[in-house]
Amino acid sequence: MNTMLAVEAESVRKLRTDELYRCTLYILCDDNFKPVPGVVVTGISGDLKSESNRIPLVILKDGRGDCGSDYEDEHDRFFRTNLRSRTIRPGELFTVWWKNKLQQRNREIETSYRITKVTPLAGLLAA
Numbered sequence: 001m002n003t004m005l006a007v008e009a010e011s012v013r014k015l016r017t018d019e020l021y022r023c024t025l026y027i028l029c030d031d032n033f034k035p036v037p038g039v040v041v042t043g044i045s046g047d048l049k050s051e052s053n054r055i056p057l058v059i060l061k062d063g064r065g066d067c068g069s070d071y072e073d074e075h076d077r078f079f080r081t082n083l084r085s086r087t088i089r090p091g092e093l094f095t096v097w098w099k100n101k102l103q104q105r106n107r108e109i110e111t112s113y114r115i116t117k118v119t120p121l122a123g124l125l126a127a
Helices: none
Strands: 003-011 022-029 041-046 054-059 064-066 078-081 093-098 109-122
Touching: none
Parallel strands: none
Antiparallel strands: 003 022, 003 109, 022 041, 041 054, 054 064, 064 078, 078 093, 093 109
């Protein structure tokens, strides 16, 4: 039976001065806690407590992330991630690759995230 999970994650900082990124994702997982293929992952990134700095997102079936049509430039709107190939559990790492139009457009930025908390919302494990 599938289980819907609320997943909290934060970026892994190499230096204490590196910016910290956080996100909350809603992922339908199979019995092995892998994301169910063909089901879109939804979520929010940015400062989760600030309305002005929250970014809604979806991770599509092919693993591409989409931050929505408010972003006219595709470099700001889309990203790649390997989240769909990971087991969803605390401590698991996944990677996000993105480009920033203000920096070098041809340079891809790689950010690692660590899952910090997993909460079952529906399915066998939900209370």
